[in-house]
Structure formats: structure tokens, C-alpha cells
Amino acid sequence: MVEIPKETPEHKHCMICGKSISVDKDFCSDKCRDEYNGIMKRRKRSNYIMIIVLIILMAVLFVPMLFQA
Numbered sequence: 001m002v003e004i005p006k007e008t009p010e011h012k013h014c015m016i017c018g019k020s021i022s023v024d025k026d027f028c029s030d031k032c033r034d035e036y037n038g039i040m041k042r043r044k045r046s047n048y049i050m051i052i053v054l055i056i057l058m059a060v061l062f063v064p065m066l067f068q069a
């Protein structure tokens with residue numbers, strides 16, 4: 001059996017650097033918050049690119065089919 005310590009203080013970890021932080025916070029510092037916001041912005045942009053690539057791919061696949069029919 002693995003012993004679970006009873007008095008673990010409630011805490012979270014900073015989503016960027018993994019430091020222990022209090023539960024009411026998401027990041028240990030403004031620097032980490034800024035970094036997170038930057039990552040999210042980049043992620044959103046790459047989602048748009050993915051969708052555009054998918055649309056182009058579909059067009060390339062289906063447009064010749066339409067002309068063949």
C-alpha cells in the first residue's frame with residue numbers, strides 16, 4: 001500500500017514552470033501568465049492554419065470528382 005500523506009496543503013502547479021502555487025492562482029508570476037497567453041495565441045493561429053489546410057485538401061480531393069461526374 002502506498003501511504004498518502006494526510007496533510008498535503010491544497011495547491012496547484014504553475015502551468016508554465018510547474019512551481020507550486022496557491023489554488024486561487026493559475027500562474028506563479030506575471031511572466032508565466034504572459035508566456036501562457038503567448039502560447040494560446042500561437043495555438044489559436046495554428047488551429048486556423050489547420051482548418052484552412054483541411055479546406056484546401058477537401059477542395060483538391062472533391063473538385064476533380066465533381067468534374068468527372
Ligand SMILES: [Zn+2]
Nearest residue numbers: 014017028032
Ligand atoms: Zn511559473
